[in-house]
Structure formats: C-alpha cells, structure tokens
Amino acid sequence: MDAAEFRRRGREMVDYVADYLENIEQRPVYPDVEPGYLRSLIPTEAPMEPENYDDIIRDVERVIMPGVTHWHSPYFYAYYPAASSYPAMLADMLCGAIGCIGFSWAASPACTELETVMLDWFGKMLQLPECFIAGTHGHGGGVIQGTASEATLMSLLAARCKAVRWVQASNPKKSEAEIFSKLVAYTSEQAHSSVERAALIGGVMMRKVPTDNCFAVRGDILKEMVEKDKAAGLIPFYFCATLGTTPSCGFDSITELGPICNGENMWMHIDAAYAGSAFICPEFRPLLNGVEFADSFNLNPHKWLLVNFDCSTMWVKNRADIIGAFKMEPLYLKHENQESGLVTDYRHWQIPLGRRFRSLKMWFVFRMYGLKGLQAHIRKQVALAKEFESLVRADKRFEICAEVILGLVCFRLKGSNELNQKLLKMITKSREIHLVPCQLSGRFVLRFAICARATESRHIQQAWQHITQLTFELLQEPNH
Amino acid sequence: MDAAEFRRRGREMVDYVADYLENIEQRPVYPDVEPGYLRSLIPTEAPMEPENYDDIIRDVERVIMPGVTHWHSPYFYAYYPAASSYPAMLADMLCGAIGCIGFSWAASPACTELETVMLDWFGKMLQLPECFIAGTHGHGGGVIQGTASEATLMSLLAARCKAVRWVQASNPKKSEAEIFSKLVAYTSEQAHSSVERAALIGGVMMRKVPTDNCFAVRGDILKEMVEKDKAAGLIPFYFCATLGTTPSCGFDSITELGPICNGENMWMHIDAAYAGSAFICPEFRPLLNGVEFADSFNLNPHKWLLVNFDCSTMWVKNRADIIGAFKMEPLYLKHENQESGLVTDYRHWQIPLGRRFRSLKMWFVFRMYGLKGLQAHIRKQVALAKEFESLVRADKRFEICAEVILGLVCFRLKGSNELNQKLLKMITKSREIHLVPCQLSGRFVLRFAICARATESRHIQQAWQHITQLTFELLQEPNH
Numbered sequence: 011m012d013a014a015e016f017r018r019r020g021r022e023m024v025d026y027v028a029d030y031l032e033n034i035e036q037r038p039v040y041p042d043v044e045p046g047y048l049r050s051l052i053p054t055e056a057p058m059e060p061e062n063y064d065d066i067i068r069d070v071e072r073v074i075m076p077g078v079t080h081w082h083s084p085y086f087y088a089y090y091p092a093a094s095s096y097p098a099m100l101a102d103m104l105c106g107a108i109g110c111i112g113f114s115w116a117a118s119p120a121c122t123e124l125e126t127v128m129l130d131w132f133g134k135m136l137q138l139p140e141c142f143i144a145g146t147h148g149h150g151g152g153v154i155q156g157t158a159s160e161a162t163l164m165s166l167l168a169a170r171c172k173a174v175r176w177v178q179a180s181n182p183k184k185s186e187a188e189i190f191s192k193l194v195a196y197t198s199e200q201a202h203s204s205v206e207r208a209a210l211i212g213g214v215m216m217r218k219v220p221t222d223n224c225f226a227v228r229g230d231i232l233k234e235m236v237e238k239d240k241a242a243g244l245i246p247f248y249f250c251a252t253l254g255t256t257p258s259c260g261f262d263s264i265t266e267l268g269p270i271c272n273g274e275n276m277w278m279h280i281d282a283a284y285a286g287s288a289f290i291c292p293e294f295r296p297l298l299n300g301v302e303f304a305d306s307f308n309l310n311p312h313k314w315l316l317v318n319f320d321c322s323t324m325w326v327k328n329r330a331d332i333i334g335a336f337k338m339e340p341l342y343l344k345h346e347n348q349e350s351g352l353v354t355d356y357r358h359w360q361i362p363l364g365r366r367f368r369s370l371k372m373w374f375v376f377r378m379y380g381l382k383g384l385q386a387h388i389r390k391q392v393a394l395a396k397e398f399e400s401l402v403r404a405d406k407r408f409e410i411c412a413e414v415i416l417g418l419v420c421f422r423l424k425g426s427n428e429l430n431q432k433l434l435k436m437i438t439k440s441r442e443i444h445l446v447p448c449q450l451s452g453r454f455v456l457r458f459a460i461c462a463r464a465t466e467s468r469h470i471q472q473a474w475q476h477i478t479q480l481t482f483e484l485l486q487e488p489n490h
Numbered sequence: 491m492d493a494a495e496f497r498r499r500g501r502e503m504v505d506y507v508a509d510y511l512e513n514i515e516q517r518p519v520y521p522d523v524e525p526g527y528l529r530s531l532i533p534t535e536a537p538m539e540p541e542n543y544d545d546i547i548r549d550v551e552r553v554i555m556p557g558v559t560h561w562h563s564p565y566f567y568a569y570y571p572a573a574s575s576y577p578a579m580l581a582d583m584l585c586g587a588i589g590c591i592g593f594s595w596a597a598s599p600a601c602t603e604l605e606t607v608m609l610d611w612f613g614k615m616l617q618l619p620e621c622f623i624a625g626t627h628g629h630g631g632g633v634i635q636g637t638a639s640e641a642t643l644m645s646l647l648a649a650r651c652k653a654v655r656w657v658q659a660s661n662p663k664k665s666e667a668e669i670f671s672k673l674v675a676y677t678s679e680q681a682h683s684s685v686e687r688a689a690l691i692g693g694v695m696m697r698k699v700p701t702d703n704c705f706a707v708r709g710d711i712l713k714e715m716v717e718k719d720k721a722a723g724l725i726p727f728y729f730c731a732t733l734g735t736t737p738s739c740g741f742d743s744i745t746e747l748g749p750i751c752n753g754e755n756m757w758m759h760i761d762a763a764y765a766g767s768a769f770i771c772p773e774f775r776p777l778l779n780g781v782e783f784a785d786s787f788n789l790n791p792h793k794w795l796l797v798n799f800d801c802s803t804m805w806v807k808n809r810a811d812i813i814g815a816f817k818m819e820p821l822y823l824k825h826e827n828q829e830s831g832l833v834t835d836y837r838h839w840q841i842p843l844g845r846r847f848r849s850l851k852m853w854f855v856f857r858m859y860g861l862k863g864l865q866a867h868i869r870k871q872v873a874l875a876k877e878f879e880s881l882v883r884a885d886k887r888f889e890i891c892a893e894v895i896l897g898l899v900c901f902r903l904k905g906s907n908e909l910n911q912k913l914l915k916m917i918t919k920s921r922e923i924h925l926v927p928c929q930l931s932g933r934f935v936l937r938f939a940i941c942a943r944a945t946e947s948r949h950i951q952q953a954w955q956h957i958t959q960l961t962f963e964l965l966q967e968p969n970h
Contacts, residue, residue, distance in 0.1 A: 020500075020507070021500075024504060028494075057861065060863050061858065093589075096496040102586050190670065191670075211816070378491055
C-alpha cells in the first residue's frame with residue numbers, strides 16, 4: 011500500500027469510524043458468541059500472497075464486529091468507562107505516523123518534553139501541590155504510564171528500593187534478600203487486584219486493611235496494623251491508598267492516612283484511576299485533600315477524561331526516588347544532553363523501555379475541550395448517575411449499597427445474593443444493557459457505571475425500565 | 491467535535507500523515523533543539539475554553555516537528571528499526587474506534603480470539619514447534635506484550651514462581667523469601683539492559699555470562715557458572731538467551747544452551763526482539779534452531795515486521811506456567827465462560843490489566859503484505875546492510891567489528907576510541923544521518939542499522955559518502 015492508496019483507504023476508514031460511533035446504539039452491546047467462535051471464521055494460516063483490502067474490510071463486519079463488546083455504546087454500564095473522543099483519535103493517528111519510540115530525550119525530544127509539560131498542565135488542573143509539578147527546576151513531575159497497574163508497581167518498586175537503602179544506612183551488613191523478607195506493604199481490602207499483584211511481583215508481603223462502613227480505610231486501623239507488624243520485627247514501607255475503589259467507588263481517608271505514612275517513613279501512593287479525573291471540578295477536589303502527604307499519585311485520563319487508552323498519568327514528589335529504583339545506562343542509550351537537569355529520560359520511570367507519543371492525545375483533548383468542556387463532561391456523567399440512583403431509590407424492591415459520589419451506582423434487589431445473581435444473568439442474557447457485579451460486605455451487588463460519552467438521560471431511563479421489566483419477570487417465577 | 495467534524499478533520503489528518511511520510515526526507519533526521527525548547531513555545535496552563543482545531547494543527551509544525559527525531563526517515567540508522575506501514579496505521583484507527591479494553595475474554599471476545607489466532611498464524615510463519623501453538627487444544631500459545639522488556643519480566647516472574655514451587659515441593663518449610671535469596675538468573679553480558687532490570691524488579695540475582703569472540707554465549711561457560719553456583723548452595727532457575735543482541739546482533743548458541751537449561755530445570759527464555767522477524771525467511775530460520783528447548787520466546791513485530799509499535803509477540807510452551815505466576819480473580823472481572831478451556835483471559839499473561847486491540851494490526855499487515863511481501867521486506871533490508879558492509883570493507887581506513895548477519899553493521903575507524911567518538915560527534919552534529927554507538931570488547935563502535943521502510947540503495951550510498959567526507963575532515967585535523 012503506497013501513500014496514494016493510504017489517502018483513499020484512510021478516508022474510508024475515517025468514515026467507517028464515524029459511522030461506527032454514530033450508529034453504535036443499533037448494535038447489541040454485548041456479543042452473542044461462544045468461546046472459540048472466531049477461529050472457524052478465518053483461515054488457519056496467514057496468506058502467502060497479498061490480499062485485497064476490500065476483503066479485509068468486509069471481514070471487519072463478518073469476523074470482528076460480531077464478537078465485540080461495545081464499550082462506547084450508551085448501553086454499556088460495566089466496569090468503569092474507557093475514554094473515547096474524536097480529538098484523541100486524531101492525535102493517535104499523528105502519533106502513529108511520527109512513530110517515534112521515546113525512551114530517552116534524544117530519541118525524540120518533542121515526545122519527552124510535551125509529556126512533561128502536559129503533566130504540568132494537568133497537575134495544575136487538578137490543583138496538585140507545587141512539589142508534584144516539574145516546571146524547570148522542580149524535583150517532582152509527571153509521566154504517562156500505560157495503566158494504573160504499572161503506576162502502582164513502579165511506586166512499590168521505588169518504595170522498596172528506598173526502604174532497602176534506608177535500612178542499610180544503619181545496618182550495612184543486612185542483605186537485600188533479608189530486608190525484602192521483612193518488608194510489609196498495605197492496601198485496602200477494597201483495592202484493585204493489581205495492587206496485590208504488584209506486591210507479588212515485587213516479592214514483598216502485602217496486608218489487606220479492613221474498611222469502615224463506607225468501604226474506606228481509616229487511620230486508626232492502619233496505625234494499629236503497622237504497630238503490630240513493627241512489634242513483630244517487620245518493616246512497614248508502603249501504603250497504596252485508593253480514591254474511587256473499583257467495587258463501590260469508595261474513598262480512603264488520606265487526610266488521616268497520610269500523616270501516619272509520613273511519620274512511619276512509609277511511601278504513600280494514591281491510586282485514583284477512575285475517580286481522579288473528577289478532581290478537575292472544584293466541587294470534587296476536596297476528595298483529593300491529603301494528596302500533599304503522598305509520594306506518588308496516579309489517575310487514568312483513559313478512563314474518564316476523553317483521552318483514548320492508553321494514558322495513565324502519574325506524578326511523583328521526588329523523581330530521584332523513581333529513577334533511582336533501577337537506572338541503567340548502556341552505551342547505545344546514552345546521549346549528549348543526558349546530564350542536563352532539563353532532560354528527562356522517561357525509560358527510567360517505567361517498566362517498558364519503548365513508549366509511544368501519547369502526550370499528543372492529552373494536548374489535543376485539553377485544547378479541543380478546554381478545562382470547562384472537560385468539567386462539563388464529568389458533571390454530566392455524575393448527574394446521570396444521580397438520575398439512576400433516584401430511580402432505584404424510588405423503587406422499594408431495591409436498595410442502594412454505597413453512597414453515590416461520582417458516576418457509579420451500586421444497587422441490588424432486597425433479598426438473597428442468589429436472587430441478584432439471577433437478575434444479573436437475565437440482564438446479561440438479554441444483551442440490551444451490560445453491567446458487571448461486585449461484592450460488598452459479602453453481598454452480591456450490581457454495579458451501574460456511566461461509561462459512554464454518548465450516554466444521555468433517555469438511555470438511563472430505558473436501562474432502568476429494562477431492569478424493572480426483568481425484575482418483574484424474575485419475581486413472577488414460582489419460587490419467589 | 492462531532493462526527494461530522496471528525497470526518498472532515500480525519501481526512502485532513504490522513505493527508506497530513508501521507509504528506510509527512512512522503513516528504514520525510516526533506517526534514518533533518520535529528521532535531522536541532524536544546525533541552526527545554528518546547529516549554530517556552532506553549533502556554534504554561536491548559537486553556538479554560540475550547541480552542542480552534544486549526545490552531546492546534548498549526549502548532550504541530552511550530553511546536554512538535556522541530557523537536558522530532560524522525561525514526562522513519564531513510565537517514566535514520568540508529569538503535570533498531572521501529573516498524574511503520576500504512577495497513578498497520580489503518581488497523582490502529584479501527585482499534586482506537588472500537589476502544590475496548592480486552593483484559594478478559596468477556597470484555598471483548600474478538601479482541602482476545604483474534605490475538606490467539608494471529609499468534610498461531612505468526613508462530614506457523616516462524617515454524618515454531620507445535621507446542622507453542624494454541625490451536626484448540628494446545629497447552630501453549632501466544633500473547634501480545636507491549637515491549638520485549640515486559641516479555642522478559644513476565645518470563646522471569648513465571649520462572650521464579652515455578653522455582654519456588656519446585657523447591658517447596660521437597661522442602662515445604664522453606665519460606666519464599668529464603669528461596670528468593672538463593673535464586674540465580676543468567677544472561678549474556680551483551681543482553682539488553684531490560685534483562686538485568688527484570689531481575690532487579692523480581693528481586694533475584696542475575697549473572698552476566700561472558701561471550702565468545704562472536705559475542706555469543708556458549709554452552710560450556712554457562713554450564714561452568716551453573717555448577718559453581720550450585721556448589722555454593724544457590725539455585726540456578728532462569729536463563730535469558732538473546733538472538734540478535736542490541737550492540738552487535740550476536741546470537742547466543744541456543745542449541746548448546748537449551749539442553750543445559752532443560753537438564754538443570756532452568757527456564758530458558760529467548761529474546762529475539764529485533765532479529766526474530768527475519769526467521770520468517772527460510773534462509774534465516776536456522777538461527778532459531780534450538781527454540782524447541784525454550785520455555786518462552788519473544789520478538790517484536792513492531793521493530794522489523796511493519797506492525798507499528800506496540801506489538802511484542804511472546805509464546806509460551808505451557809500457558810499454565812505464566813498464568814499461574816499471579817492469577818487473581820476479583821468478582822468484577824469474573825464472567826460466565828471463564829472456566830471453558832477455549833477461553834483465554836490475557837490479563838493473567840501480562841503486567842498491565844488493560845490492553846488495546848493490537849492484533850488488528852497484525853491481521854491487516856499479514857493480509858496486505860502476505861508472507862512473501864514480509865519476506866521481501868526483510869531481504870531488502872538485509873541486502874542494504876550488506877551493501878553498506880561492502881562499502882566499509884572497501885575502505886582500508888575502516889574495519890567491520892562483528893559479522894553482518896541481518897540489518898546491522900558495526901564498524902569503526904581503525905584507531906582509538908577517541909577518534910571514533912569524534913567521528914560520531916561530527917555525524918550527530920551534521921544531522922544528515924543519525925546513528926548511535928555501542929561498546930564491543932572495550933572498543934567504541936558505530937552501529938549502522940537499516941531502519942526505515944523507505945530506505946533505498948541511494949540513501950546507503952549517500953550515507954557512506956557523508957561518513958567518508960566527515961572522516962576526511964576529521965583526519966585532516968592537525969593532531970591526527
């Protein structure tokens with residue numbers, strides 16, 4: 011395919027994309043396929059000779075679309091949102107064309123520098139404390155990670171390295187392995203599974219901290235656990251707080267937890283993967299109070315801020331901590347400007363070496379929406395969640411299971427877990443809307459998350475009508 | 491921006507991308523900017539109100555392009571190639587529009603299933619042993635990682651977990667920490683820095699194995715090191731072989747190393763990030779002989795097989811090994827089909843949770859080029875490297891520093907490291923071509939890698955003319 015054909019096929023693809031998103035409501039949100047469906051639809055081997063492009067495009071509808079869960083359908087209420095916007099898609103096209111691998115400043119200065127400045131822009135939108143802003147002389151700054159899982163892992167590894175140095179400063183003879191075996195990390199029992207995974211990867215113990223009746227970790231309980239572990243000769247070194255937990259969008263009490271972590275010389279990382287985007291609105295910013303105690307902070311614009319996946323923004327107070335965790339300098343990656351204070355080599359900030367020019371997406375989105383446009387997007391989706399909450403509350407058969415603070419509503423039928431499992435099965439089977447469950451205090455709960463940019467009030471009303479219709483059918487069954 | 495505007499802007503962007511790539515030769519390959527250049531060109535904060543799209547596009551030329559290292563310029567010979575092709579870019583547009591996060595089968599069945607089948611297609615193109623093919627009943631199979639660094643880390647973590655289980659089977663009382671402290675991993679002294687980094691992350695020792703005069707690890711030396719470590723009470727558990735090292739494109743002797751690893755119950759991972767793509771050509775396939783001994787194998791189509799970054803393909807013999815390393819199942823990620831043998835939940839195969847629909851790029855590229863077209867691409871670039879090698883060999887002032895097997899030529903001026911450093915500085919400063927150095931047996935060496943898809947014989951001739959012109963100037967200087 012030469013440039014001329016790309017011009018033609020590119021235009022067709024732009025139209026295909028626009029058509030897809032404009033008419034997405036007409037597709038069933040959840041696919042009706044069985045595991046293994048795709049293999050039988052395509053050859054068992056790659057072709058020897060080039061094929062015709064038209065055949066490939068035809069196969070997108072024949073092979074791919076029947077098996078797609080449509081995350082941008084207004085009938086998709088599962089998990090948490092995946093961001094999508096036209097400006098981000100345009101920026102991604104540009105990113106693909108430039109196609110640089112920005113592991114160091116020299117590998118593409120624009121790729122590195124736009125990222126640093128975009129993280130500063132975003133940090134200011136979030137009113138982060140000055141210490142997280144890179145500026146021209148700051149010790150902190152931001153980076154785009156692929157996912158929140160990687161941000162959590164990076165923070166845990168940085169904390170582990172810092173803890174080893176700190177212990178060895180007074181006990182130079184203690185081996186790394188010996189110290190590792192005493193390190194203890196903490197996180198909420200409601201935290202995302204990736205936090206526990208980070209500890210498994212890092213080879214350190216992780217304790218799950220019980221939460222209060224709002225599914226939040228409180229200071230006194232962490233304090234107690236830390237004291238107990240210290241008394242047993244262990245070394246508490248890391249706490250991962252969550253703002254906006256995955257099950258119920260709960261918020262750990264970081265104003266209580268931060269001072270404890272600081273006092274105990276424990277790294278505090280804040281995972282605000284979903285909820286963080288909301289903090290650009292003044293009315294939600296108080297939820298981030300206490301961030302000044304954190305060593306690192308992460309949120310996913312690719313969830314709720316209209317920047318297509320992947321774009322997980324992370325800030326650190328002290329870039330030396332994260333770089334120091336495993337800086338390595340082979341000759342083929344060295345370059346002239348490396349020792350300048352202005353130069354950032356982002357490969358030291360992340361697990362992978364290579365990286366795409368992802369800050370272009372942030373730049374396009376921030377400028378095409380403006381802060382006000384982005385705030386409007388958040389507010390609209392919170393209002394839709396509140397609308398759904400009202401519908402649930404008005405129906406005496408149902409109950410709300412956690413305070414609705416942002417765009418997630420946790421609800422259930424009053425009654426057994428089995429009843430609710432049945433209801434969810436009926437919902438999934440009908441394929442009209444899509445949601446997933448969670449477990450809260452041993453109860454099986456349905457999660458209704460406002461996801462698609464295209465979701466409007468009428469979709470919420472329709473979804474509720476559908477749920478109540480299925481509920482009616484369910485409760486008609488003889489054994490209820 | 492609504493769909494109608496996206497249609498218009500999307501067409502413009504397609505043209506911008508085509509223009510950029512058609513005229514890339516006219517841009518200096520390496521940017522003439524100082525660290526911090528970008529910050530002064532844009533505002534210090536994000537705008538409150540939406541901006542005009544035309545202003546953003548104007549800023550791409552004003553702010554971004556002056557700071558871009560043009561990886562797809564035919565004058566770019568640095569690092570290793572980053573792949574780029576029009577079919578991959580079209581597929582990426584589709585990927586962005588679908589915008590699913592394919593962490594589990596249910597999150598988008600097509601995303602998971604196309605990936606499994608594409609890895610089978612590709613595995614067959616590479617003539618991988620049957621045990622690496624998923625098929626419908628296989629125990630092995632493939633996955634797309636973001637980068638080779640992640641593939642290496644995943645293999646090391648899987649090996650670590652397997653080693654712990656194996657030790658604990660006979661010594662149930664041995665703690666994980668105790669075992670970790672005895673584990674030893676091995677890799678070539680020529681291996682990529684990410685391999686050492688994987689060991690740092692995993693908290694295990696890593697030994698660098700010396701190489702022979704072809705920069706290859708040989709069986710006897712590994713055997714000797716393993717025996718010594720075992721005698722000291724340590725537990726050798728992992729060897730990362732490299733096929734196509736970063737400094738010189740050297741090849742570890744996996745036919746010798748494989749049986750040793752198998753005999754010692756050590757996991758053998760093969761990192762063929764760059765060179766692996768060449769194995770689709772029968773004449774280069776012998777370089778992969780010995781893969782049957784490996785537990786996992788990785789290469790980057792996003793380097794040399796025309797699939798835009800990121801796309802790093804990894805196969806494992808036993809998927810249970812990699813999944814078992816840290817499988818976790820929170821309720822919000824469970825789904826009905828989970829226990830079926832046909833279902834793959836790729837989140838267990840990788841560090842991040844989220845993942846893009848990257849197999850679309852492979853599907854488009856494989857079909858638009860066909861196996862023959864891809865082989866032609868590899869062969870053309872190898873021929874260009876051989877052409878450059880001949881030019882170097884014909885000039886008595888220069889020497890070739892490592893056998894030219896694929897698309898990389900390592901060369902230097904006969905003389906001091908300082909002389910060669912000076913030559914590279916002149917090359918970098920002139921900005922007409924771009925290359926990076928490496929260190930081989932203590933000598934400073936220039937690496938000339940055939941990178942861009944657009945590179946032709948005339949560019950090679952021009953590059954060599956340029957290098958000899960600078961050499962002439964350098965050798966004219968009074969102190970030489």
